[in-house]
Amino acid sequence: MQKLSLNQTLQQKLSPQQIQFIKLLQIPTAELETRIEEELEINPALEEGMEDDILPKDEYNNDSEDDYADDYNHRDDISLDDYLHHDEYAGYKMYSDGNHPDEDRDMPIATMSTLHDALIQQFGFLRLNDRQTVIGLQLLGSIENDGYIRRSLQAIVNDLAFSQGFNSTIEEVETVLKKIQTFDPPGIGARNLQECLLLQLDRKDPLDPNVTFAIKIIEDFFEEFSKKHYEKIQKRLGINDEQMKNVICLITKLNPKPGSVEGEDGLAHYLLPDFWVSNTNGKLEVHLNSKNAPELRISRSFADMLDTYDKSDKTNRHIRETVTFVKQKLDAAKWFIDAIKQRQNTLQRTMNAIVNYQYEFFVDGDETRLKPMILKDIANRIEMDVSTVSRVANSKSVQTEFGVYPLKYFFSEGISTDYGEDASSREVKSILKEFIENEPKSNPLSDDKLEKLLNDRGYNIARRTVAKYREQLNIPVARLRKQL
DSSP states (O other), rough: OOOOOOOOOOOOOOOOOHHHHHHTTOOOOOHHHHHHHHHHHHHHHHSSSSSGGGHHHHOOOOTTTTTTTHHHHGOOOOGGGGGOOHHHHHHHIIIIIIITTTTTOOOOOOOBBBBHHHHHHHHSSSSSHHHHHHHHHHHHHHTTSSSOOSOOHHHHHHHHHHHOOOOOOHHHHHHHHHTTSSSSSTTTTBBBHHHHHHHHHSOOOTTTTHHHHHHHHHHHHHHHHHHHHHHHHHHTTTOOHHHHHHHHHHHHSSSSSSSGGGGSSSBOOOOOOEEEEEETTTTTEEEEOOOOOOOOOOHHHHTTTTHHHHTTTOOOOOHHHHHHHHHHHHHHHHHHHHHHHHHHHHHHHHHHHHHHHHHHHHHHHOOOOOOOHHHHHHHHHOOOOOHHHHHTTTTOOEEEEEEEEGGGOOOBEEBBTSSSSSSEHHHHHHHHHHHHHHHHHHOOOOHHHHHHHHHHTTTTHHHHHHOOOHHHTTTHHHHHHOOO
């Protein structure tokens, strides 16, 4: 026997306006313009221009003091609810964020050329037969973002057999790989670091004795070179100190990650600051990039359609459908304008709070003056949620007199000191970097010695933390920092 029961649950859901705002808040300035152009294209009710210029108030509604963009949704002389067959959320999903039911649009980004695109273009110039073309495309697909092929040639042979029913041999695959390794950037398609360096050296002047010695070192003494046993290598090659320095200098200038020349993820990146901070006689001013505050308004001609259809036959099915369409577009346009304004306000408030918190840094650019700061510190100051601050800090940047900094740069952990205060991990990293830059190159400082030096400065820090910060600074261990 079935039983009926009634359960009461409380659920939290984001409103359409909140969804719109979140989507806009998290994208950087460089992508905002593309997003706005997309919205202008799909919504005829939205257009560029000053909102105050849309329509004199007395021409629209003499009894209202609100501007037209706010007023159209509250008119008493036309009841649009009678004509709607679905709720406003459905209209929002259809129009305001540019997503149609049969489409799946990602966040808009600027068109960029990838590493794979560049390799495919060069691949087209090779004179290959059909078999080599199939193998070559498989190899190109196996190249990772840093430019390496880490899958074994046997694995690639297996891939061709299982996925395409194409039988090949390791020798055949290697022949095509050698052709791909002639592509730019030099070193592309290498299977390990040793091969990557050799591919780059092979393109240099073969008559240069430094190049000859460099190739010899990478081919025959790569393990010793990796461990920086330079004295042993020099003795085996029978060269003097000056020659050895020149050869080592030549090798260390090679690119260990050839794919990274176009960005870590294979894309060409362009940094457009979202803010800039100016210093006028000690007074800091935060300016929002003008592209974050575009001039948008409700289309006058499109909004006038409401008046036109108000005077029409409301029993006509076509008229009802048109009214529904017009209102959805107007709602979407107003929501989009409001979301842009809210985005502008949130960005400004967040950046003002960051500048006030890190005032001493923005005055002189000294990293050691950065204070420990977490997302919650700024969230409390602007009375917003931590997730909102996180969205602002993510992929946003600020132009200062000392360079361009991502907002994430200003957030760091705190390290206790002997003075009972907290120091920013940025400050500690800066001092750690200073120690290493000034260390004797022939006898670099170990992590234990660096720990002692920092402790002597008053920073209570453990050796494992020193190692962590050193790795975050991309500084190798003392053994690998040794120089002649």
